[in-house]
Amino acid sequence: MAVAVAVAAITVVGAGAGGCLHPQNPPSGPGTPPPLARPPEPAAAPVAIVHATIWTGAGKRHDDGTIVLRHGLIEAIGDRSVVVPSDATVIDAAGRWVTPGIIDTHSHLGVYPTPRMNAHDDGNEATAPNTAEVNAEHSFWPQDPGLVRAAAGGVTSMLILPGSANLIGGRGFVIKNRLARSASAMRFPGSRYMLKMACGENPKRVYGRDKKTAPATRMANVAGYRSAFAQARDYLRRWEQWEKKGRPKDDPPPARDLKLETLAEVLSGNIWVQNHCYRADEMLLMLDVADEFGFKIRSFHHALEAYKIRDVLAKRGVSASTWADWWGFKMEAFDGIPESLAMLHAAGARAVVHSDSEYGIQRLNQEAAKGLAAGRAMGLNVADDDALRWITANPAWTLGIDDRTGTLEAGMMADVVLWSRMPLSIYALADKVFVDGHVVFDRDKPMPRTDFEIGIPGAAADGAGAAR
Amino acid sequence: MTMAGRQVGAVAAAATVAIAAFASPARSRAQAPPPATVVIEKARIHTGEGPMIPSGSIVWRGDKIAAVGAAADVKAPEGARRIDGSGLWITAGLFDAESRVGLVEVSLEESTVETGLDARYDAVRAAFAAVDGFNPASVVIPVTRMEGITTIALAPDRGLVAGRGAVLDLVGSGTDEMIVRTPTAVYLAWGDAGRSVAFGARGGLVLRVRELLDDVRQYARRRQDFERNQMRKVAASRLDLEALVPVVEGKLPLVVAVQSAADIRAVLRLVRDEGVKIILSGCAEGWMVAGDIAKAGVPVILHTMTNLPESFESLASRLENARLLHAAGVKVAISPRLTEPHNSRVLRFEAGNAAANGLPWEEALRAITRHPAEIFGVSDRMGTLSVGKTANVVVWSGDPFEPATRARHVFIRGQEIPMRSRQTELRDKYRELSGAATTPPRR
Numbered sequence: 001m002a003v004a005v006a007v008a009a010i011t012v013v014g015a016g017a018g019g020c021l022h023p024q025n026p027p028s029g030p031g032t033p034p035p036l037a038r039p040p041e042p043a044a045a046p047v048a049i050v051h052a053t054i055w056t057g058a059g060k061r062h063d064d065g066t067i068v069l070r071h072g073l074i075e076a077i078g079d080r081s082v083v084v085p086s087d088a089t090v091i092d093a094a095g096r097w098v099t100p101g102i103i104d105t106h107s108h109l110g111v112y113p114t115p116r117m118n119a120h121d122d123g124n125e126a127t128a129p130n131t132a133e134v135n136a137e138h139s140f141w142p143q144d145p146g147l148v149r150a151a152a153g154g155v156t157s158m159l160i161l162p163g164s165a166n167l168i169g170g171r172g173f174v175i176k177n178r179l180a181r182s183a184s185a186m187r188f189p190g191s192r193y194m195l196k197m198a199c200g201e202n203p204k205r206v207y208g209r210d211k212k213t214a215p216a217t218r219m220a221n222v223a224g225y226r227s228a229f230a231q232a233r234d235y236l237r238r239w240e241q242w243e244k245k246g247r248p249k250d251d252p253p254p255a256r257d258l259k260l261e262t263l264a265e266v267l268s269g270n271i272w273v274q275n276h277c278y279r280a281d282e283m284l285l286m287l288d289v290a291d292e293f294g295f296k297i298r299s300f301h302h303a304l305e306a307y308k309i310r311d312v313l314a315k316r317g318v319s320a321s322t323w324a325d326w327w328g329f330k331m332e333a334f335d336g337i338p339e340s341l342a343m344l345h346a347a348g349a350r351a352v353v354h355s356d357s358e359y360g361i362q363r364l365n366q367e368a369a370k371g372l373a374a375g376r377a378m379g380l381n382v383a384d385d386d387a388l389r390w391i392t393a394n395p396a397w398t399l400g401i402d403d404r405t406g407t408l409e410a411g412m413m414a415d416v417v418l419w420s421r422m423p424l425s426i427y428a429l430a431d432k433v434f435v436d437g438h439v440v441f442d443r444d445k446p447m448p449r450t451d452f453e454i455g456i457p458g459a460a461a462d463g464a465g466a467a468r
Numbered sequence: 469m470t471m472a473g474r475q476v477g478a479v480a481a482a483a484t485v486a487i488a489a490f491a492s493p494a495r496s497r498a499q500a501p502p503p504a505t506v507v508i509e510k511a512r513i514h515t516g517e518g519p520m521i522p523s524g525s526i527v528w529r530g531d532k533i534a535a536v537g538a539a540a541d542v543k544a545p546e547g548a549r550r551i552d553g554s555g556l557w558i559t560a561g562l563f564d565a566e567s568r569v570g571l572v573e574v575s576l577e578e579s580t581v582e583t584g585l586d587a588r589y590d591a592v593r594a595a596f597a598a599v600d601g602f603n604p605a606s607v608v609i610p611v612t613r614m615e616g617i618t619t620i621a622l623a624p625d626r627g628l629v630a631g632r633g634a635v636l637d638l639v640g641s642g643t644d645e646m647i648v649r650t651p652t653a654v655y656l657a658w659g660d661a662g663r664s665v666a667f668g669a670r671g672g673l674v675l676r677v678r679e680l681l682d683d684v685r686q687y688a689r690r691r692q693d694f695e696r697n698q699m700r701k702v703a704a705s706r707l708d709l710e711a712l713v714p715v716v717e718g719k720l721p722l723v724v725a726v727q728s729a730a731d732i733r734a735v736l737r738l739v740r741d742e743g744v745k746i747i748l749s750g751c752a753e754g755w756m757v758a759g760d761i762a763k764a765g766v767p768v769i770l771h772t773m774t775n776l777p778e779s780f781e782s783l784a785s786r787l788e789n790a791r792l793l794h795a796a797g798v799k800v801a802i803s804p805r806l807t808e809p810h811n812s813r814v815l816r817f818e819a820g821n822a823a824a825n826g827l828p829w830e831e832a833l834r835a836i837t838r839h840p841a842e843i844f845g846v847s848d849r850m851g852t853l854s855v856g857k858t859a860n861v862v863v864w865s866g867d868p869f870e871p872a873t874r875a876r877h878v879f880i881r882g883q884e885i886p887m888r889s890r891q892t893e894l895r896d897k898y899r900e901l902s903g904a905a906t907t908p909p910r911r
Contacts, residue, residue: 114776115783145777201576311901327891328608328810330576337891343898359773366817369871377874378895426820426869452777458729458756458784459777462825 044437046070048084049418052093057100057392058407059385067098069414072436077408096431097423099388100408101156101177101415102364103395105274105321106301106354110160110175110183111136113144114358115452124163125170126206129215130228132195133258134170136160140183143450145460146358151177151441151448152463153362154417154430157188159399164198164276165206167215167224171262172196172274174399176415178435179450192400194298195266197225199277199286200332218282222289229293232263239264272298272400274321278332280305287316299398301354304336310347319350319398323360324367324374341368341390342375342382352394364391369424384424503530504882507544508863511553514830516560516838516852526558528859531881536853551863551877559833559868560853561618561860561880564815565769565840566723566749566803569612569620569638570602575808584626591665592680594654594715595707596631598624604643608809610889613638615813616862616875619648621844623655623723628665628676629704630655632711633723635844637860639880652844653747654715658726658735659781674734679703681742684712721745721843723769728781729756736764747843750774752782755789758796767799767843770835772822774805790835791826800827801843802835820869832869858882 047069054065054077066082068075076082084090111123122139125131140160150158161172172195174188199221208216215221238254245251265271273290277283277300290297299319300306304327306313306320313320320340327336344351353368355361372387396406405413414437420429433441441448446463453459506528513524515536525542527535535542544550573580582601585593599622612620618638624631634650636643657665658673666673683702687709693699694706702709714720724735727750739746748754749769754761761768772790777783794800804811804818815836823832841851850858859882866873878885 114778115780116778149776205576307895308898308901325814326811328574329808331574334574335894337895339895343895347901358776362773362775363821366821366871370817373872373874378899424871426817426871427824429824453783456777456783458753458786460786461784462775462786462788 043071044069044414044434044439046075046085046088047091047434047437048088049091049093049098049416050084051080052096052098052418053422054098054408055385055388055423056408057385057388058409061385065098067408067416069416069434069437072414072438074408074410074412074414074416077410091418091432093418095421097419097421097428098408099154099417099419099423100392100406101417101433101435102154102391103399103401103406104150104155104158104355104361104364104391105299105319105352105395105398106356107150107158107160107361108163108356109146109150109158109358109361110140110142110144111162112358113141114146124165124206126163126165129166129203129207129224130168130259131162131166131170132168132228132260132262134162135173135193136162136171136196137173137183137187140173140175140186142180142183142186143452145450145453146361147177147179148441148448148450148460149358150361151433151435152430152443154365154419154423154433155361156415156417156433156435156440157396157399157401157405158361159194159274161194161196161274164196164202167198167203167221168228168263169196169198171271174401176435178438178440179448188399188401193262193265193271194274194399195262195271197273197275197286199275199282200279201330202276222285225286225289226292228259228263229267229289229295232260232267233293235260236264236267266295267293269296272296274299274301274398276301278302278304279335280308282332283309284312287312287318298400299352302333302356304333304340306349307337307340307343308335310344310349313344314347314349317350319352319394320344321352321354321395321398323356324353324370338370338374339378339380341371341387342378342380345375345382345386345390346380350394350397351390352398353390354395365419365423365428366426367391369426372424387424505529505534505545505548506551506859506879506882507542507548508551508553508556508558508861509542509544510539511556511558511863513558513853514560514833515854516830516834517854520830524558525553526853526861528861528879528882531859531883533853533855533857533859533861535855553863555865556876557864557866557868557873558853559616559862559864560837560851561862561878562616562815562836562868563619563621563840563851564612564617564803564812564836565621565801565843566623567620567812568623568625568809569608569617569812570604570606570636570809571598571622572809573603573606573608575810584624584630587627587665590705591628591676592704592708593627593631594629594704594709594711596624597634597651598622598631599634599636599643599647599650602634602636602643602646604641604646607890609638610885611810611891612813613878613880613885614875614887614889614892615816616864616868616878617813617815618860618862618878618880619841619850621652621840625655628657628662628673629680629708629712630657633844635846637858637880639883639885648849649844649846651711651720652846653721653723654712655723656725658724659728659731659750660779661725670731670734674738676703677738678742680712681716681744684709684716688713688716715744716742718743718745721747723747723749725749727752727779729753729784731781732757733760736760736766739764739766751793752778752785752789754798755786755792756784758793758798761793762797767801767839768793769801769803769840769843770822771805772802772818772825772827787821787825790822790832794827794831799839799842800831800835801839802832803840816868817871823869829869 054062162169174191303320396402418432513521632651635648640646819832838851841847863877
């Protein structure tokens with residue numbers, strides 16, 4: 001019974017995937033996510049966490065709170081009056097805190113995995129400045145040990161992106177951080193693909209400087225985006241005309257072009273743009289490009305100068321994914337300031353702390369805490385809850401999964417972190433991390449090992465498995 | 469005294485100059501006011517020496533600490549600037565044991581990077597002094613010291629032997645004035661980084677280092693023969709051999725960057741055979757050979773967040789490295805990873821995470837104050853809060869390891885540092901958005 005319910009839940013959300021550009025495509029075509037490869041499995045046993053300080057990320061805090069997880073979803077949440085079901089495993093969390101699972105909008109786990117071998121360098125298809133046809137899902141190595149470390153940091157979902165060498169780097173895909181044998185089995189059910197685009201220094205360095213080919217300048221960067229979308233618009237029109245004619249049998253459909261297909265999906269709104277863009281002026285430029293072709297940029301990533309245009313970002317409904325305090329590693333990162341997250345928030349823009357790092361992803365809670373402290377020090381009124389939302393609800397919105405995860409409410413996915421203490425403290429450690437109600441990290445047990453770490457002396461030794 | 473005027477390899481002379489510069493920071497300031505006296509009262513003081521003082525006072529006159537102790541035992545001197553420390557925490561100035569602050573303005577802009585020489589031309593550049601490229605006007609300095617980092621051990625980079633380091637206080641208008649001690653160590657790359665410039669094998673690394681040290685000894689004994697060209701071909705240039713003489717004499721340590729347990733053992737073997745003094749840096753798998761490191765009496769500089777199998781030399785990286793090395797009796801210093809210096813201001817969080825993963829709190833603090841001072845030979849002057857030491861003092865709003873805590877006052881050599889940087893100026897410029905600062909939203 002429990003199994004049936006869980007499978008049904010996944011099927012329903014799976015069917016909600018963004019519409020398909022080419023209705024004649026087989027379901028496994030690139031326009032639409034193929035069906036999940038994760039086989040039906042027993043749903044996680046019901047769990048009730050009691051006496052916790054529960055921080056919902058949706059504006060509520062329950063002191064002495066109870067949360068019940070069942071069939072991969074949050075069955076009930078509230079104060080001590082919530083009835084604990086008799087079949088649930090009860091975890092007494094007195095003195096401990098519960099938050100939504102953390103979500104990272106910018107990760108390269110699996111595509112730039114550790115160990116950082118040449119053989120694993122699968123994140124940048126740096127052979128042409130527009131590789132819209134590639135998909136990070138097809139590079140993703142589900143045995144990356146970084147996935148387990150991220151789980152230990154409370155991260156339950158993340159967007160896996162191609163690198164930023166290219167103007168248009170390809171598709172990114174959202175995963176749930178629960179190990180499986182394939183990338184598609186880890187894909188967040190029903191989630192959209194995203195398009196990775198990159199502004200500024202990287203493409204012109206990789207092509208102009210290193211390969212002596214376009215783009216060598218920022219103006220050629222913009223010409224590159226515009227040419228690509230101009231072609232995509234024609235491509236989309238050809239398909240629409242063929243559709244309008246009623247898909248005539250005697251008139252073959254236009255030839256499929258995977259590169260243009262991805263861009264056409266962006267123009268149709270089925271794939272969202274996630275745009276690596278540091279500088280304020282370039283973000284404004286990209287909004288012009290988006291307006292010219294009628295697509296939406298969902299988030300600017302590495303948006304170190306977002307604080308300079310926070311009013312525009314608020315008005316346009318574009319989130320800013322940024323770091324708490326990184327800066328200075330290149331010219332376009334020279335103006336980063338630690339107050340940016342709080343300034344964005346105070347202006348009504350959606351601020352997101354992202355990692356872009358296999359280390360940063362392990363401590364996004366601390367990054368949020370740093371941004372919060374910087375904002376308060378400059379006199380901004382930022383609540384703890386706002387800072388929590390920088391790593392939960394706001395990234396969930398950025399990835400289009402906020403109706404299912406990112407906050408703790410009944411009916412949402414059971415993506416939950418149990419912290420040893422207030423999670424904005426440096427001393428807070430994730431004690432237990434749940435994804436779809438399954439425990440993916442437990443500090444009382446040896447650290448889970450990916451296949452790579454099997455049989456290696458001393459590997460993955462942290463945690464209770466270690467000799468104390 | 470210009471930097472270029474320093475005798476290469478003249479350790480004693482350089483040290484004397486540094487001490488002179490240090491002892492009289494106001495020597496060329498004819499109009500400088502008399503040394504100020506400052507007292508902070510009723511603060512929670514972590515001196516780094518004895519137990520924590522729950523309600524203590526600290527006094528300094530000019531750049532030297534004059535008194536520190538329980539509030540009841542310390543009298544505020546006449547005319548002193550008095551700061552109420554109620555509810556605040558005080559520590560010694562933080563000391564980054566491996567820093568490139570002042571050597572890099574923008575990491576990807578080659579013309580602003582002064583960390584070392586291009587290893588393609590010569591892998592052994594012991595004479596290279598990182599401090600010669602130090603930019604005392606670097607925009608990274610104010611950003612760094614506002615987070616309580618008062619002192620850095622400047623570390624060169626690149627090649628097999630990268631060059632020599634120095635210790636600087638992050639206050640003063642010129643490099644000479646900022647130097648606490650130079651040179652402090654010679655930097656050697658082992659492991660993956662070292663082998664790539666040592667003919668592509670770890671065996672080549674061992675051969676090259678042994679040959680080099682042997683030639684340095686020969687050179688030290690036969691300087692006249694060398695000058696007359698009556699020596700066989702040696703493994704490094706004259707200046708580099710000269711810079712390594714104090715190393716083979718055991719007077720100047722080698723900082724050896726090394727990660728794997730096997731490589732650490734190889735380095736310890738070399739130390740035993742060659743009789744040189746070393747400091748291990750990195751040590752991702754140090755916990756596996758903690759007993760050996762402790763037995764050799766070798767201190768370590770750890771990057772405590774490293775817990776991924778980044779390469780085959782660090783497959784056993786883990787967060788509990790610092791705790792386990794300390795428990796085995798190894799002296800632990802902590803520094804952020806040196807990918808770029810801009811965010812080395814996170815030093816206190818690096819230590820805090822080590823504490824969260826089992827390193828005792830006081831040890832985590834010592835790892836970013838006292839231990840670096842001891843490792844680099846300046847603990848007679850700094851690293852703890854005790855009478856006679858330099859007044860490098862940070863006043864915190866709470867536990868310095870917590871992100872919510874802010875440095876309220878930072879004093880370096882007794883001088884209060886303005887809480888102003890290029891970043892605070894950008895913040896203030898964009899505090900209010902005016903039409904001039906932004907483009908109006910379209911559509």
